[in-house]
Amino acid sequence: MIELGLSRIAQLVKHTPLSWKAIHVAGTNGKGSITAYLSALLKEAGVVTGRFNSPHLIDRWDCISIQDQPVSKKVFTQVEDEVKGRDEKYRICASEFELLTATAFEIFNRAHVQVGVVEVGLGGRLDATNILRPQDVLVSVISKIGLDHQTLLGQTPEAIAGEKAGIMKEAVPCIVDGTNESSVLQVLHEHAKRVKTTLSVINPETAPHTMKMLEPFVQNLDMAPHQQANLFLAIEAARAAESSLRPKKPVDQSLDVISRVTWPGRLQIVSLQPLLGYDITVLLDGAHNVQAAKSLAVYVDQRIRQQSGSVTWILAASKGKDLLELLSCILKPQDNVIATAFGPVDGMPWVEPVDTGKIVQAARRVSEEIKITATKTVEEALCGLSELHRAAPVVVTGSLYLVSDVLRLLRASK
Numbered sequence: 001m002i003e004l005g006l007s008r009i010a011q012l013v014k015h016t017p018l019s020w021k022a023i024h025v026a027g028t029n030g031k032g033s034i035t036a037y038l039s040a041l042l043k044e045a046g047v048v049t050g051r052f053n054s055p056h057l058i059d060r061w062d063c064i065s066i067q068d069q070p071v072s073k074k075v076f077t078q079v080e081d082e083v084k085g086r087d088e089k090y091r092i093c094a095s096e097f098e099l100l101t102a103t104a105f106e107i108f109n110r111a112h113v114q115v116g117v118v119e120v121g122l123g124g125r126l127d128a129t130n131i132l133r134p135q136d137v138l139v140s141v142i143s144k145i146g147l148d149h150q151t152l153l154g155q156t157p158e159a160i161a162g163e164k165a166g167i168m169k170e171a172v173p174c175i176v177d178g179t180n181e182s183s184v185l186q187v188l189h190e191h192a193k194r195v196k197t198t199l200s201v202i203n204p205e206t207a208p209h210t211m212k213m214l215e216p217f218v219q220n221l222d223m224a225p226h227q228q229a230n231l232f233l234a235i236e237a238a239r240a241a242e243s244s245l246r247p248k249k250p251v252d253q254s255l256d257v258i259s260r261v262t263w264p265g266r267l268q269i270v271s272l273q274p275l276l277g278y279d280i281t282v283l284l285d286g287a288h289n290v291q292a293a294k295s296l297a298v299y300v301d302q303r304i305r306q307q308s309g310s311v312t313w314i315l316a317a318s319k320g321k322d323l324l325e326l327l328s329c330i331l332k333p334q335d336n337v338i339a340t341a342f343g344p345v346d347g348m349p350w351v352e353p354v355d356t357g358k359i360v361q362a363a364r365r366v367s368e369e370i371k372i373t374a375t376k377t378v379e380e381a382l383c384g385l386s387e388l389h390r391a392a393p394v395v396v397t398g399s400l401y402l403v404s405d406v407l408r409l410l411r412a413s414k
Contacts, residue, residue: 003095004126012102026120026164027143030230036263037234044257046248050113052104101128125166134169138241146291165191178203265403274413286400293329310392312336316402323362333369340381342401
């Protein structure tokens with residue numbers, strides 16, 4: 001169950017003051033990539049860094065990292081049990097995400113991190129991570145904003161931007177993705193004025209100095225435009241935090257780490273050899289909203305779809321998504337679709353997959369020419385790839401939870 005609000009998390013963390021400073025990241029898309037770049041840059045610069053992402057990818061505890069390594073199950077469970085005990089003792093009735101946030105913050109304390117890169121869970125203004133006070137935060141970051149979770153955040157990008165802007169704090173600089181719509185940027189500018197903070201709008205096309213510095217490190221990387229925007233935000237945020245952190249070497253001398261950063265589940269290519277017994281590569285991407293689907297479609301059409309040929313899409317989605325709009329972004333008449341469902345999500349019992357029949361209906365509405373099948377599980381979908389499907393590039397998308405299932409299957413089969 002999703003319960004926005006700050007009263008419960010305030011009670012949960014009031015006896016554990018933070019011993020570290022935060023970089024707080026909100027937005028609809030790109031938050032995970034930004035936090036990955038940020039933590040890598042800071043670690044390379046000699047800053048002891050923690051990172052908190054949501055949701056987890058494979059194991060429930062991999063959402064919390066120290067020095068870019070997920071914490072152990074033992075450490076996570078020990079601290080989580082203490083936080084849950086506090087919740088019961090004071091009868092707080094905190095939500096699952098509030099308990100997780102408090103666990104991450106406490107683990108950062110115990111690991112003596114200098115900075116915690118903290119990803120907002122949902123929205124911003126009322127998200128549990130927004131218990132961070134102005135004195136706790138070095139810099140705020142707001143990535144690309146689009147339509148998602150409209151029932152909780154608002155029906156327009158501008159309304160959603162107002163919720164994301166809620167992480168801004170007085171005198172704490174805020175770095176914003178300049179590729180956002182002008183109406184979204186206007187909302188963010190107005191909010192920055194109200195809370196008396198500075199707003200830096202970052203766009204790769206208007207930052208030639210940074211682009212020139214990056215050339216030696218990213219010239220061999222196949223970065224999509226939205227990935228470039230995420231990278232630039234991370235660099236500018238690290239620069240903004242640099243004077244307070246006093247790293248062992250400047251951030252601008254740590255850029256070589258960029259070529260080694262990976263973010264599983266986003267434009268990730270994997271082989272199904274361990275699972276299927278024969279080599280077939282698939283693209284995994286957790287695109288779960290229209291904006292992310294459009295970016296994925298551009299990537300697929302430009303770099304994977306061969307001469308306007310077919311693509312096999314293995315698709316699942318969470319309940320509440322606009323399937324027709326999402327699928328209209330990625331599907332073409334010559335494509336194949338395997339509709340499926342992800343399994344239970346550990347620690348997030350409220351997340352449920354949409355019925356495969358609804359995916360089939362939406363795909364048929366996109367085009368009657370699309371070849372469509374359905375399976376109950378992603379394992380059936382992968383193992384059932386036919387010669388027809390294997391002749392085309394395979395993309396697994398529609399939900400990060402679906403991608404997680406694939407990665408767990410591959411890990412178990414090795």
